[in-house]
Amino acid sequence: MPDAGDQGGDPLFDAPVVEHRNEIFKNRDLVDTDHVPDADRIIGRDEQIEQVAHEIGALVVGEPASSVLIFGKTGTGKSLVAKHVMGRVEAEADRRGVSVGTAYINCSQTDGPARVPRNIGRRINPPESGVKFPSRGISTDEYYERLWSILNQHYDGVAITLDEVDRLRDDSPLMILSRARENGSIDIPISIVAISNKIDYRNQMNERTKSSFGHREYVFDPYDANQLREILRNRSDAFHEGVIEEGVIPRVAALAAKEHGDARKGIELLFSLGKYAIRNDYDTISEEDVPKVREMAEAERLRDLITGLPAHSQHVIGALAALTISNSDEGWFRTSKVLDAYKKLCNEHAVDPVTHERVRQLLEELSFLEITESRNQHQGSKGQFNEHTLNKPPEIIKQIYRETAP
Numbered sequence: 001m002p003d004a005g006d007q008g009g010d011p012l013f014d015a016p017v018v019e020h021r022n023e024i025f026k027n028r029d030l031v032d033t034d035h036v037p038d039a040d041r042i043i044g045r046d047e048q049i050e051q052v053a054h055e056i057g058a059l060v061v062g063e064p065a066s067s068v069l070i071f072g073k074t075g076t077g078k079s080l081v082a083k084h085v086m087g088r089v090e091a092e093a094d095r096r097g098v099s100v101g102t103a104y105i106n107c108s109q110t111d112g113p114a115r116v117p118r119n120i121g122r123r124i125n126p127p128e129s130g131v132k133f134p135s136r137g138i139s140t141d142e143y144y145e146r147l148w149s150i151l152n153q154h155y156d157g158v159a160i161t162l163d164e165v166d167r168l169r170d171d172s173p174l175m176i177l178s179r180a181r182e183n184g185s186i187d188i189p190i191s192i193v194a195i196s197n198k199i200d201y202r203n204q205m206n207e208r209t210k211s212s213f214g215h216r217e218y219v220f221d222p223y224d225a226n227q228l229r230e231i232l233r234n235r236s237d238a239f240h241e242g243v244i245e246e247g248v249i250p251r252v253a254a255l256a257a258k259e260h261g262d263a264r265k266g267i268e269l270l271f272s273l274g275k276y277a278i279r280n281d282y283d284t285i286s287e288e289d290v291p292k293v294r295e296m297a298e299a300e301r302l303r304d305l306i307t308g309l310p311a312h313s314q315h316v317i318g319a320l321a322a323l324t325i326s327n328s329d330e331g332w333f334r335t336s337k338v339l340d341a342y343k344k345l346c347n348e349h350a351v352d353p354v355t356h357e358r359v360r361q362l363l364e365e366l367s368f369l370e371i372t373e374s375r376n377q378h379q380g381s382k383g384q385f386n387e388h389t390l391n392k393p394p395e396i397i398k399q400i401y402r403e404t405a406p
C-alpha cells in the first residue's frame with residue numbers, strides 16, 4: 001500500500017512505487033541480470049577466471065599479453081567472467097602505477113564496423129586528449145587512427161572485450177584490433193577477449209584472425225543443477241528473511257538446469273517470483289508458485305518479443321503456429337506451406353500479403369532471432385527445399401497472435 005507520503009500523488013506511479021517499497025525485496029539488484037555481482041557471488045568459475053587472467057594478466061605490468069576467445073551457451077557466465085577480470089586488471093594495473101585502458105563493447109548493439117573503434121575510443125578517451133569521436137562525418141579508418149593516437153599517448157596497455165562478437169556483420173574489427181601492435185599501429189600491448197555463444201562461430205572465423213588469437217579458446221560448460229542452486233542461493237538475500245520458502249531455490253535451479261544450465265533464466269525467474277508475490281500481496285514465495293510464474297513470465301517475454309516485430313513477421317509466426325497446431329505430428333513445414341497459411345491469415349486480417357521473396361527473408365530473420373528454425377532438405381532429383389519450425393510453444397504463440405495481431 002502507498003504510505004501517507006504518496007497520498008494525492010499521481011496514481012500512474014502507485015504500482016511502481018509499491019513495487020519498490022515492499023516486504024519482499026531487500027536488495028533487488030541481486031536478481032537483476034544486468035548487475036555485475038561482487039567476486040564472492042561468482043560461483044564455480046574460479047578456474048575460468050584464472051585462465052582468462054593468466055592470458056591477459058601481463059598487461060598489469062605493461063607487458064605483451066595474449067588474446068582469448070570464449071565460447072559457451074547462453075547464461076554460462078561468459079560476460080560476467082570477462083567483466084570481472086577486466087575490472088581486476090584495471091585495478092591491479094592502477095595499483096602498480098601502470099595505465100591500462102579497458103573497454104567493453106557489446107557487438108550486438110553496434111551496427112557497422114565504424115562503431116567498434118568509435119565506441120572503444122569514447123570509452124577510453126581521456127578528457128584532456130582534445131581528440132573527438134563524433135557520431136558521423138569521419139571514415140572508419142579515421143576512427144582507428146584516432147584510437148591508435150589515444151592509446152599511444154595515454155596508455156601503457158589496453159584490454160578490449162568484444163562480447164557477442166558473432167553479431168558483427170563482418171569481422172574486420174576483430175582482425176584490425178588483434179593485429180594492431182604487429183602492424184605497428186600501436187606500440188603498447190593489446191589484449192582482446194572475444195566472446196560468443198555460437199560454438200560454430202569458430203568455424204566461420206577467418207584463419208588469420210583465429211591465428212592472431214593464438215588458438216587460445218575456452219569453452220564454458222553449462223551449469224549443472226548443483227552449481228545453479230549455489231548461484232541462486234547466493235542471491236537469495238535479494239529477498240527479506242523468510243520470504244523464500246524451502247524448496248523454491250532447488251526447484252528454480254532444476255528448471256534452469258533443464259534449460260541448458262542457463263544461470264540467467266534462474267535469476268530472472270527469482271525476480272519474476274518476487275514481482276508476482278508483490279502484485280498478489282503475498283508475504284512468502286512457495287515452491288508451488290515456481291512453475292506457474294515461470295509459465296507466466298515466459299508468455300510475457302514472448303509477447304514482448306512478438307509484438308515488437310514488424311507486422312508481417314507476426315503474420316508469418318501466426319501462420320507457423322496455426323500449421324503446427326493443425327498438423328500435430330509434423331512440426332516442420334515447407335516454405336510453400338507457410339506461404340499458403342500466411343496468405344490465409346492476411347486475408348482474414350484484411351491486409352495485403354507481401355511477396356514470396358519477402359516472406360522468405362522474414363523467415364530468415366525469425367530464425368536469426370531463434371523464434372523459428374530453418375533447414376535445407378534434399379529430395380533426390382527434385383532438388384532442395386527449405387523447411388521451417390516454430391521454436392516456441394504454438395498454443396501460447398497462437399493466443400498472443402490472436403490478441404495482438406496487427
Ligand SMILES: Nc1ncnc2c1ncn2[C@@H]1O[C@H](COP(=O)(O)OP(=O)(O)OP(=O)(O)O)[C@@H](O)[C@H]1O
Binds near residue numbers: 076079
Ligand atoms: N558463476 C556465476 N555465479 C554467479 N552468477 C552468475 C554466474 N554465471 C552467470 N551468472 C549470472 O547469470 C547471468 C548470465 O550470465 P552472463 O551474462 O555472464 O552469461 P553469458 O554466458 O554471457 O550469456 P550470453 O551468451 O547470453 O551473453 C548474469 O546475471 C550473471 O551475473
Ligand SMILES: [Mg+2]
Binds near residue numbers: 078
Ligand atoms: Mg553475455
